[in-house]
Amino acid sequence: MNNTKLIVxxxxxxxxxxxxxxxxxxxxxxxxxxxxxxxxxxxxxxLGVLTLSVAFAMLWETIMNLVxxxxxxxxxxxxxxxxxxxxxxxxxxxxxxxxxIGTFVCVVIGKYIFGGTGGNxxxxxxxxxxxxxxxxxxxxxxxxxxxxxxxxxxALAPLAAVKFQGAGAAELFPVGGLLAGQEVxxxxxxxxxxxxxxxxxxxxxxxxxxxxxxxxxAGIIITGGLFSLTNPDAYPSPLFHLFSGYTLLGxxxxxxxxxxxxxxxxxxxxxGFLGGFMIILMRNIGAYADGTVLAILLINLVNPLIDNxxxxxxxxxxxxx
Amino acid sequence: MAQSLAKEFTxxxxxxxxxxxxxxxxxxxxxxxxxxxxxxxxxxxxTFVLVFSNLLVSMLRNVIPTKVRIACYIVIIATFVTIVEFxxxxxxxxxxLALGIFIPLIVVNCIVLGRAEAFxxxxxxxxxxxxxxxIGIGFTLSLGAIGLVRExxxxxxxxxxxxxxxxxxxxxxxxFQPFGFMIEAPGAxxxxxxxxxxxxxxxxx
Amino acid sequence: MREMISMVVVxxxxxxxxxxxxxxxxxxxxxxxxxQVLKFQKAPAIAQIFTDVSNDxxxxxxxxxxxxxxxxxxxxxxxxxxxxxxxxxKGKGGxxxxxxxxxxxxxxNDQIIAVRxxxxxxxxxxxxxxxxxxxxxxxxxxxxxxxxxxLKNNNGSIDAMSGAxxxxxxxxLAAIQAQELYKKLKxxxxxQIQ
Numbered sequence: 001m002n003n004t005k006l007i008v009x010x011x012x013x014x015x016x017x018x019x020x021x022x023x024x025x026x027x028x029x030x031x032x033x034x035x036x037x038x039x040x041x042x043x044x045x046x047l048g049v050l051t052l053s054v055a056f057a058m059l060w061e062t063i064m065n066l067v068x069x070x071x072x073x074x075x076x077x078x079x080x081x082x083x084x085x086x087x088x089x090x091x092x093x094x095x096x097x098x099x100x101i102g103t104f105v106c107v108v109i110g111k112y113i114f115g116g117t118g119g120n121x122x123x124x125x126x127x128x129x130x131x132x133x134x135x136x137x138x139x140x141x142x143x144x145x146x147x148x149x150x151x152x153x154x155a156l157a158p159l160a161a162v163k164f165q166g167a168g169a170a171e172l173f174p175v176g177g178l179l180a181g182q183e184v185x186x187x188x189x190x191x192x193x194x195x196x197x198x199x200x201x202x203x204x205x206x207x208x209x210x211x212x213x214x215x216x217x218a219g220i221i222i223t224g225g226l227f228s229l230t231n232p233d234a235y236p237s238p239l240f241h242l243f244s245g246y247t248l249l250g251x252x253x254x255x256x257x258x259x260x261x262x263x264x265x266x267x268x269x270x271x272g273f274l275g276g277f278m279i280i281l282m283r284n285i286g287a288y289a290d291g292t293v294l295a296i297l298l299i300n301l302v303n304p305l306i307d308n309x310x311x312x313x314x315x316x317x318x319x320x321x
Numbered sequence: 322m323a324q325s326l327a328k329e330f331t332x333x334x335x336x337x338x339x340x341x342x343x344x345x346x347x348x349x350x351x352x353x354x355x356x357x358x359x360x361x362x363x364x365x366x367x368t369f370v371l372v373f374s375n376l377l378v379s380m381l382r383n384v385i386p387t388k389v390r391i392a393c394y395i396v397i398i399a400t401f402v403t404i405v406e407f408x409x410x411x412x413x414x415x416x417x418l419a420l421g422i423f424i425p426l427i428v429v430n431c432i433v434l435g436r437a438e439a440f441x442x443x444x445x446x447x448x449x450x451x452x453x454x455x456i457g458i459g460f461t462l463s464l465g466a467i468g469l470v471r472e473x474x475x476x477x478x479x480x481x482x483x484x485x486x487x488x489x490x491x492x493x494x495x496x497f498q499p500f501g502f503m504i505e506a507p508g509a510x511x512x513x514x515x516x517x518x519x520x521x522x523x524x525x526x
Numbered sequence: 527m528r529e530m531i532s533m534v535v536v537x538x539x540x541x542x543x544x545x546x547x548x549x550x551x552x553x554x555x556x557x558x559x560x561x562q563v564l565k566f567q568k569a570p571a572i573a574q575i576f577t578d579v580s581n582d583x584x585x586x587x588x589x590x591x592x593x594x595x596x597x598x599x600x601x602x603x604x605x606x607x608x609x610x611x612x613x614x615x616k617g618k619g620g621x622x623x624x625x626x627x628x629x630x631x632x633x634x635n636d637q638i639i640a641v642r643x644x645x646x647x648x649x650x651x652x653x654x655x656x657x658x659x660x661x662x663x664x665x666x667x668x669x670x671x672x673x674x675x676x677l678k679n680n681n682g683s684i685d686a687m688s689g690a691x692x693x694x695x696x697x698x699l700a701a702i703q704a705q706e707l708y709k710k711l712k713x714x715x716x717x718q719i720q
Contacts, residue, residue, distance in 0.1 A: 404547070
């Protein structure tokens with residue numbers, strides 16, 4: 001580092017001296033427990049989906065680098081994280097072409113078109129998920145995906161069961177079982193404990209901000225609790241919502257993505273809370289069984305707006321800093 | 322004369338290709354290109370309006386007072402749009418149903434008014450026709466191209482004319498499943514954006 | 527002043543010519559347009575409703591006047607000797623505009639024979655299933671006209687299509703409208719049918 005120039009950029013700052021490579025490596029490490037558990041639970045096909053997803057995400061990034069004649073950026077592992085997250089959100093039975101097209105949408109449309117690292121207004125993985133869920137809803141039906149599997153627990157996707165059979169179905173899924181991965185779902189979203197360990201690791205290392213995670217979970221508990229209090233027969237308890245579907249994956253890994261989440265404390269709290277609030281609304285009132293993908297896309301969308309809540313700039317007469 | 326005539330005609334086909342080079346007239350581009358057939362039909366309707374309004378504006382260019390020229394152009398354009406609507410209803414009814422409100426909306430298509438104001442009002446009728454025909458055919462082909470991409474990816478078929486697909490992916494791969502997102506409205510933006518990006522890789526001149 | 531006059535004259539002449547031209551084209555294409563509407567919108571629906579009639583409902587169509595509007599009625603002679611009629615109503619408030627519904631009614635026992643969607647601009651794959659997939663509209667078949675033709679949410683007897691409640695509601699509205707129209711116009715329709 002013989003860079004003698006002192007470059008001052010605009011506030012606010014959030015830099016801990018790390019590189020992108022380190023950041024993304026830590027993300028991968030944090031995702032490992034949940035991903036490994038998914039492979040153990042769903043077998044070799046899950047491993048196939050995850051490896052294909054990571055490989056193709058990096059491949060698309062390489063192709064885009066070549067097409068746009070820019071430096072190779074796959075070394076910073078960002079596309080690997082996007083690919084791994086995408087794979088973890090799929091059922092283990094997803095066909096190969098879903099993975100190939102999905103990673104294309106994630107990396108090229110979700111990230112590269114907006115200018116690559118740091119330019120994406122939405123979490124790239126969620127862009128891919130939303131577009132694919134719209135095109136091929138059949139493959140995201142977890143009940144249908146695992147019909148040929150044998151499990152020693154209730155082989156029903158918890159959120160879909162509650163949606164179509166009423167809140168009573170939530171009793172089939174004890175919280176302990178959900179935490180230990182005793183549920184049917186996406187490869188990387190079933191093992192609640194692993195996701196929490198990974199997420200806490202990232203927070204402790206300073207890679208994700210606790211404000212977003214905590215307010216996100218608080219949004220779910222408070223909104224879900226209010227629903228459950230007003231009519232316990234119709235709406236399951238907030239703890240059920242907290243540990244089922246994509247909730248934990250969304251709270252710890254998706255909502256906290258750096259370029260699509262706010263930088264200041266109050267906006268972060270609003271951002272996270274809004275995400276949890278929207279998830280519960282979509283699950284309890286909306287048409288979707290799991291609204292996590294759309295809820296987080298929605299808070300990504302309002303992020304620039306709430307990011308305007310910021311401290312006044314120092315100095316005199318500066319009104320529009 | 323003959324050379325400049327050819328130039329006016331061909332510029333609409335490449336250098337000033339409406340949706341891709343000028344990025345004009347995007348409303349029908351995004352809205353009706355669910356199939357190749359709809360795209361081509363919309364393009365032909367627009368071409369008809371474009372050629373005749375160009376011709377008339379050019380013929381009347383010395384008569385129309387400057388102050389009310391826009392009003393006059395709109396009257397001329399609206400007349401031809403209404404004629405197109407009647408003709409489509411009478412002779413291509415299924416297409417008329419598919420295009421719906423977007424046929425009347427040709428009136429406010431900025432390509433048509435733009436050509437009348439920027440070209441036809443300053444040039445001879447023959448040149449104006451060449452210009453209108455060139456831009457119109459360019460527009461038609463662009464709409465057909467976007468329709469091809471969207472229909473092929475989004476429905477797995479290619480429908481050129483008459484409502485029956487000339488090509489169907491399911492006959493090649495029996496369990497082919499189309500990428501339905503492309504047929505939806507947001508898919509139109511993504512398809513147009515990607516095609517614009519590809520077009521920008523090729524220099525316009 | 528001269529400019530003023532020329533402005534007025536040019537605009538007047540232009541609009542007059544335009545109006546005349548359009549009137550001529552409208553009257554020239556009117557018949558053909560009506561034929562096309564019959565052929566592409568109403569004929570397929572009628573063919574699906576009257577599967578076994580011995581006459582040609584399209585050729586024998588007649589008009590019934592009601593409160594200033596004209597209702598086009600297609601009569602059908604059923605195989606068992608009974609008569610039936612079909613006519614179209616518009617259900618307000620579909621997701622993309624009004625939903626046209628052709629309703630076939632058996633005039634002998636006042637039962638609905640079948641209904642079919644004619645025109646709509648609903649979302650493909652969701653609301654458009656009302657037309658493409660007959661399982662929703664077939665719920666109307668053989669219902670008596672005394673029945674409440676609304677959705678089950680509104681104490682009716684029709685199940686809404688999943689994900690397309692608004693379209694389902696519009697179809698039901700059209701059916702209810704047909705029900706009321708038929709009750710009101712039955713004597714006149716029977717008089718014309720013979």
